[in-house]
Each structure stands twice: as structure tokens, then as C-alpha cells.
Amino acid sequence: xxxxxxxxxxxxxxxxxxxxxxxxxxxxxxxxxxxxxxxxxxxxxxxxxxxxxxxxxxxxxxxxxxxxxxxxxxxxxxxxxxxxxxxxxxxxxxxxxxxxxxxxxxxxxxxxxxxxxxxxxxxxxxxxxxxxxxxxxxxxxxxxxxxxxxxxxxxxxxxxxxxxxxxxxxxxxxxxxxxxxxxxxxxxxxxxxxxxxxxxxxxxxxxxxxxxxxxxxxxxxxxxxxxxxxxxxxxxxxxxxxxxxxxxxxxxxxxxxxxxxxxxxxxxxxxxxxxxxxxxxxxxxxxxxxxxxxxxxxxxxxxxxxxxxxxxxxxxxxxxx
Numbered sequence: 001x002x003x004x005x006x007x008x009x010x011x012x013x014x015x016x017x018x019x020x021x022x023x024x025x026x027x028x029x030x031x032x033x034x035x036x037x038x039x040x041x042x043x044x045x046x047x048x049x050x051x052x053x054x055x056x057x058x059x060x061x062x063x064x065x066x067x068x069x070x071x072x073x074x075x076x077x078x079x080x081x082x083x084x085x086x087x088x089x090x091x092x093x094x095x096x097x098x099x100x101x102x103x104x105x106x107x108x109x110x111x112x113x114x115x116x117x118x119x120x121x122x123x124x125x126x127x128x129x130x131x132x133x134x135x136x137x138x139x140x141x142x143x144x145x146x147x148x149x150x151x152x153x154x155x156x157x158x159x160x161x162x163x164x165x166x167x168x169x170x171x172x173x174x175x176x177x178x179x180x181x182x183x184x185x186x187x188x189x190x191x192x193x194x195x196x197x198x199x200x201x202x203x204x205x206x207x208x209x210x211x212x213x214x215x216x217x218x219x220x221x222x223x224x225x226x227x228x229x230x231x232x233x234x235x236x237x238x239x240x241x242x243x244x245x246x247x248x249x250x251x252x253x254x255x256x257x258x259x260x261x262x263x264x265x266x267x268x269x270x271x272x273x274x275x276x277x278x279x280x281x282x283x284x285x286x287x288x289x290x291x292x293x294x295x296x297x298x299x300x301x302x303x304x305x306x307x308x309x310x311x312x313x314x315x316x317x318x319x320x321x
Contacts, residue, residue, distance in 0.1 A: 017089075019053040020082040022046060023061065027079050028157055031069035038142070090293075097294040103134040107295050110158035112146040114238050114258055115180075115282060122177060122306045123162065129302035137295055145236045146214045153285050160296055164280040166214060175284045175304065181256045182215065182222075183277045185268040189248030193269045200272050202228070211235050211244045211252035215280065222278040242268075255280075 029035035032046050054061050061075035093105050144152060149163035154171050186192045202225035209232035215222045233250055235241035238258060245252045246267060259268050286296050
């Protein structure tokens with residue numbers, strides 16, 4: 001009786017690591033279709049890559065089809081091993097980078113949607129400085145809903161994020177960057193359009209229908225009066241929320257700069273700004289266990305000088321470069 005040949009013979013090649021990264025991206029996204037945008041690959045190409053990996057490992061890694069995407073037991077094992085491998089490779093790269101004072105690798109940034117429309121100077125200047133100081137680092141930028149930036153950073157899907165945090169995360173180091181003013185709006189056609197400042201009470205507003213947003217959802221209300229306001233629609237992306245408000249059927253919160261930047265000041269009316277407008281603080285975030293990463297250190301060294309002296313003083317206890 002012969003001996004079964006080892007499923008993984010010989011050293012891992014770059015092609016193997018690429019296949020493993022594609023597999024990890026599919027698992028993180030929850031399926032082939034969901035991973036298309038992140039990988040910038042067609043569904044059929046992703047499917048071929050996973051099939052190639054399964055042949056290479058001689059294992060069935062996942063079930064896919066009409067029933068949906070699901071990992072097999074072997075799939076779970078390979079996913080965990082692939083995470084360990086990528087972590088080890090990053091550690092090796094960081095050691096080499098520190099030793100030679102030369103930055104190589106990739107930087108994955110996660111930005112809350114639309115922040116460039118008002119805060120581009122801070123971010124663009126940091127990107128300019130970083131690209132000049134680390135020209136061999138490949139930068140990936142993904143825009144996400146505000147809450148998704150934090151979870152993507154905690155889960156390691158991005159290395160560095162800029163967002164308004166819904167709450168503190170023990171896993172994240174932070175540094176406040178800039179503020180954004182959020183205002184309550186209604187659209188043309190709504191019965192409150194044109195209402196004078198100070199003319200509406202909380203009870204008046206409680207008779208209306210509202211769109212949920214990251215700071216206006218149960219347990220996160222920016223003002224106590226909002227607890228009694230009925231949430232009748234949900235849209236955590238700014239553009240989708242604006243569409244609902246523009247319908248004239250809902251009230252909702254939007255950044256003041258976004259309304260101005262989109263030229264919607266004639267179509268969206270601010271309501272009771274003195275009572276209910278609030279400020280969101282946008283924060284730079286990265287994982288605590290990546291605090292010694294040379295690439296993150298370099299990006300922070302480009303970003304932090306652009307933060308005001310007051311903000312630096314507020315955060316100097318969190319990190320000293």
C-alpha cells in the first residue's frame with residue numbers, strides 16, 4: 001500500500017500567497033460577489049483563484065452556490081493558518097524595514113465617506129508627504145460608512161482609519177483630527193420646510209418621520225429629546241440619507257458642508273439648529289498591536305503635524321512619535 005502524497009509539497013511561492021490573500025478577502029467579505037469590489041476582480045476570476053487554491057491544497061475550502069457561501073472545516077483551518085502566515089510576513093517586513101530604514105509593503109486606509117469634501121487639506125497633505133517619504137509603499141484607500149471604518153480597523157481589514165467613532169474601542173489607538181457640524185434637515189415638499197428657527201418644539205418634531213444615522217439611533221442619540229423621535233427609515237450612507245430627506249417625507253441629519261458642497265441649500269432646510277445641531281469629531285484610528293508598525297509610524301508622522309496644537313495636546317498621552 002502506497003503512502004499518500006503530501007497535499008502541500010515544496011516551498012510556498014508568491015502565487016500561493018496571492019491565492020491565500022484572495023481566499024482571505026472572500027472570507028472577510030462573506031462571499032465571492034461581495035469581494036469583487038475589494039479585490040477589483042470579476043466573480044469568475046475569483047472563483048478560478050479559489051479553485052486553483054483548492055487544487056493546490058487538495059482540500060475543499062468552501063461551499064458556494066445558490067445556498068450561499070460557507071466555509072468547510074478545512075476552510076476554517078486554512079483561513080486561520082493564512083492569517084497567521086500574513087501576520088508573520090508583516091512582522092518580517094517590519095523587522096527589515098526598521099533595520100534598513102526603507103519602507104516596503106502596503107498601507108490600507110479606510111476613510112469615512114465624503115470627508116474629503118471639507119477636510120481634504122489635512123488628508124491630501126498627509127498623503128503627499130507620505131508618498132514622497134515612502135515611494136515604494138503601495139497605498140490602498142477604501143471609503144466606508146462611518147461605523148464600518150472602526151470595525152474594519154479592529155478586524156485588520158484596514159491598517160489605519162479616519163472616522164467619527166461611535167464609542168471608544170479598547171483595541172484602537174486614536175488621535176482627534178477635525179470636527180464636522182451635523183444639522184437636522186427636511187426637503188422641499190415637507191410641511192416643515194421654511195420653518196423659522198425656534199418655532200418648533202421637541203413635541204412638534206416627534207410627530208414627524210426620521211431617517212436613522214450613526215449618531216441618531218437607539219442608544220446613541222446626540223440629544224435627550226431625540227429618544228422620542230420615531231425612526232421610520234435607515235440610511236447610514238450620507239448619499240442615501242440625503243435622497244430620503246430630499247423626498248420630502250423624512251427628517252434627518254447631514255453634514256452642513258456636504259449640503260453646501262452638493263449645492264442643495266435651496267432644497268434642504270435646516271431645522272432648529274440652535275437646539276439640535278451637533279458636532280462629530282473625526283479621529284485617526286489604528287490597532288494598538290500595530291503601534292510599532294514602521295509604515296503606520298511613517299503615515300502618522302506625516303499626518304500629526306497637520307493637527308492643531310490643541311488637538312495634539314489632548315492626545316499626546318496616547319502616542320509619542
